[in-house]
Amino acid sequence: MLTSDRLMNVSRRYTNSLEDAKDVLQNAYVKIFINLKNCDLKNGNIDGWLSRIVVNEALQLYRKKKKDNNRDVLYQQGLKEISAPEIIARLNAEDILKLMKRLPEGYRMIFNMNVVEGFSHKEISEQLGIAESTSRSQLSRAKELLRDIINDQKKAELC
């Protein structure tokens, strides 16, 4: 996979639309090119560095949007067991992305950062300006909600 595709993939995970993803990636690339001379290409993890820049750019957009419209819908629903693992197995990347899009943006950010990118809760708390405990609880809720969404999907298929 080309680096640009990989970074676009990262950007897409953190944004609501393809347009936002493009904007994030574009801004990230501008920063990458400007700061390329400062990057230790020999010793550093270039892929990690590139991903970090894209994630940071996406978070910046998220914070800006959050400031504009500070009303994330929080879902407080009970934990439901996923009763049909086969549904998960049938989901491809695009389906998962669509499911992820149904998560509130804040949840999605934390889920992506922790589960996909491997950020620790401490790092997430620093990046998003929240408490570590908030990060943990929101990740938990993000997962619950994701399961709910998958279950809904299953119900819809059965009907």
Added chain:
Amino acid sequence: MLKDNLDKYIKENLENARVDWDKNAMWDDIEKQLPAKEKDRKGLLYLIGLLFLLMSVAICFFAINGNVDNEPAVAFMQNEGPLDKNTTELNDANAHIFSRPIIDEKSPQTDSDDVAKVKDTNTNTNTNTTTNTNTYANSSADLKINTIGKVKVDDLERKSNYGSEKKSIQITEEHTIALPVINPSELITIDSAVLDSKVVSIDQVSNAISLIERLESISNIGFKKLLISNRDLPNIRSEQSMIEISKAPNKGLQLGVYSGIGIADRTLQSQSNDDLLELRDQNETVLEVIRGGLTLRKKISHNFSIGAGIEYQRINERLDYIESSQTTVTVTSDSAYVANTASGSLQYFSGKVDGVVTSSQRFIRYNAHHNISMPLHVGYYTSLAPKIEVSAYAGPVINLYQGYEGYNINLDGYIVETDAIRSGSILSAFDAGLSLDYGMSSCIDISIGAFYRRALSAFSIDSNIDQSYDNLNLQVGILYNFY
């Protein structure tokens, strides 16, 4: 377990997901957004600075070496009394003028090499003209002596062979050179010098040595004729007037090549739009001036010179501007609202949103003003020290061509590529400056100097704002002398 599987499955899928998107369009956008690559002008500035430094060091070095012996020795005798050219005998006070070293034509080779085979002889050299009964040294006691410089014989000989320079002596009525020997083992005293500048250049000393050598090959009579010739000069009223003739050599025509750097002060004048003027004033910066050219200078009488040249001048500028635009858009979204229904499922309602999109883009552009001109100068020069000449000059600058390369802000506040400029008058500026020339050899001079160029006319790159530059410059050059 399922939870872990879910996380892992989602992670793997998301990491390997492919998104279809138009990369090419994004690369174009990124390229526009990237700041223009800053031109690497540091190297050029360092190079010019280094050149300037080397020139300065070289001038100091040669100036110091050219004056190794600054102790007085080359004596100039001055007699206040009038000289009657009809007098066939000189009194003591005047006699020294014509007290020439006489060549021993019988045995010139037996004399000391140190004194270039000049003998200190007090011979009545010409019965028709002079009667000299005093030695030079003795007569000097009665005379006013301006001590000018001291040069050892060894130095003289060495410097007479300095480089590949060829010395040629033209004994004209304008030269009176005599070389009486005070102390043959150490010194040569020359009673001809530059009276007005009080210096004897190494050229003159070398010329004197050559003269001695030449005199060896001529007879006493020939030498005396020379003296007679000098003495018979019209309008000689005193020894001083006689000796004043030994002036700094007029190098005549000089062809030079030079380069330099400077700083510029830009003046903007609005024709119709003060807002645009303010915008440009805030967002444009003048960086530096770089110039180079050829010059032709002719030394004319009374230490004046005239000159003309062809010069290229480049003034670099930086434009740093944030261009912003606002567009009103209406977005119809199918996910503008989301709500939980009574059944617990999510329901989406389409929405319509009007908004103003404000976009901004920062432009950093490096512009350049190119100018080819013909500076015309009138100057005054004078000798400052041996081989060093200072000159002041001033004159108009004729504009031959000017152009502007780059971008400018237009009336709408957008960045546009600059069109052809509207030039001002042909008389573009006025120069005034100082330069210091050091004679590396008889043919080559090194010149360093500074000058101020005051703009006399303006030009426009947008037909709205007139602009002009005053600049202060340093320059170095090499001059070739055509005698």
